[in-house]
Amino acid sequence: MSLSHARRLLRDAGLPKWALLLALSTAFTVFLELFALPASLLIGPMVSAIVLALTVGKGKLRIPLQPLQFGQVLVGLMMARTITPDILGAMAKDAPLFLLFVFSVIAIATGLGWLLTRWQVLPGTTAVWGSSPGAASAMVIMSEAYGADARLVAFMQYLRVVFVAVGASVISRLWVAADGTQPPPLVLFPPVDWPAFAATIAFAGFCAYGVRRLRIQGGMIIVPLFLGAFLQGIGLLKIELPMWLLAIAYALVGWSIGLRFTRSIITHVARALPRVAACIVLLMALCGCMAAALHHFAGIDPLTAYLATSPGGADSVAIIAASSDVDVPFVMAMQTGRFLVILLIGPALARFIARRSGLAENPA
Numbered sequence: 001m002s003l004s005h006a007r008r009l010l011r012d013a014g015l016p017k018w019a020l021l022l023a024l025s026t027a028f029t030v031f032l033e034l035f036a037l038p039a040s041l042l043i044g045p046m047v048s049a050i051v052l053a054l055t056v057g058k059g060k061l062r063i064p065l066q067p068l069q070f071g072q073v074l075v076g077l078m079m080a081r082t083i084t085p086d087i088l089g090a091m092a093k094d095a096p097l098f099l100l101f102v103f104s105v106i107a108i109a110t111g112l113g114w115l116l117t118r119w120q121v122l123p124g125t126t127a128v129w130g131s132s133p134g135a136a137s138a139m140v141i142m143s144e145a146y147g148a149d150a151r152l153v154a155f156m157q158y159l160r161v162v163f164v165a166v167g168a169s170v171i172s173r174l175w176v177a178a179d180g181t182q183p184p185p186l187v188l189f190p191p192v193d194w195p196a197f198a199a200t201i202a203f204a205g206f207c208a209y210g211v212r213r214l215r216i217q218g219g220m221i222i223v224p225l226f227l228g229a230f231l232q233g234i235g236l237l238k239i240e241l242p243m244w245l246l247a248i249a250y251a252l253v254g255w256s257i258g259l260r261f262t263r264s265i266i267t268h269v270a271r272a273l274p275r276v277a278a279c280i281v282l283l284m285a286l287c288g289c290m291a292a293a294l295h296h297f298a299g300i301d302p303l304t305a306y307l308a309t310s311p312g313g314a315d316s317v318a319i320i321a322a323s324s325d326v327d328v329p330f331v332m333a334m335q336t337g338r339f340l341v342i343l344l345i346g347p348a349l350a351r352f353i354a355r356r357s358g359l360a361e362n363p364a
């Protein structure tokens with residue numbers, strides 16, 4: 001094979017573009033990490049893929065389905081890992097309080113999503129999924145399975161993650177004495193429990209295969225989440241997910257979203273930005289009022305109450321909580337409980353609002 005023929009094959013396979021995407025993703029992620037931005041491991045690859053799709057990619061690059069699905073399963077297992085006995089105990093101890101505030105936050109977010117849908121700020125049920133106050137990456141993945149535009153959902157979700165993370169950081173510095181504490185650094189290569197890691201990978205492969213065979217909508221998140229949490233709870237599975245593996249999973253999900261962006265999508269996002277940002281700020285303000293009520297009526301300290309009701313991603317809230325003097329199990333119990341409720345009722349809510357708004361929803 002001649003050198004020119006080999007180069008042509010590499011070019012036809014898109015390898016130079018994949019190499020450029022990898023380099024851009026690494027650069028963007030490192031830049032975001034310098035500012036300790038939450039979800040940088042996903043936002044960096046997603047932004048890089050958008051840049052590539054709008055310039056040299058021209059819509060020709062796509063993530064293969066099976067690696068993408070495996071990455072989605074790993075995201076589900078990451079969420080399952082947070083459901084610990086401490087969190088379940090906190091939920092059981094204050095069940096009425098949890099249910100009241102969990103459903104209140106969901107009702108407020110859903111109402112704002114309904115308004116955005118009625119105003120036709122974003123198409124279809126995209127605004128409902130984008131307003132869902134659950135784990136951002138999971139909502140993006142599930143929204144696509146139920147017919148929403150994952151690109152616009154990602155735009156809403158991660159814009160809110162950034163807003164909430166900045167707001168929570170400011171609040172934590174106002175309410176807690178500034179002692180110079182910083183969020184824990186990102187460690188890509190921590191020590192690994194290799195037997196547990198092998199069991200986790202085998203279980204992830206089993207989940208991906210089973211969901212494909214049974215064709216479960218949104219199952220790449222739901223099945224590993226619930227089954228993994230159950231097996232972890234009874235001691236049959238230790239979920240071992242080193243950060244480098246999660247970085248790969250986040251990159252796959254981010255690339256799959258970003259590579260589908262077009263110039264028309266960017267134009268629509270620019271027009272919708274002011275109203276979407278206003279709704280995010282309003283949601284944060286209303287959740288702040290609920291935190292004040294939680295502090296006044298239940299005696300929860302203000303920062304714990306604010307982080308518990310905060311409508312951001314559970315991962316970013318966990319980082320802020322870990323570096324602050326708060327009741328971490330209470331915060332994570334509220335965040336995880338809300339995420340689980342959203343997983344259970346989110347699709348039904350989206351369908352209900354679609355019917356009420358006269359919009360079609362076509363599950364993938």
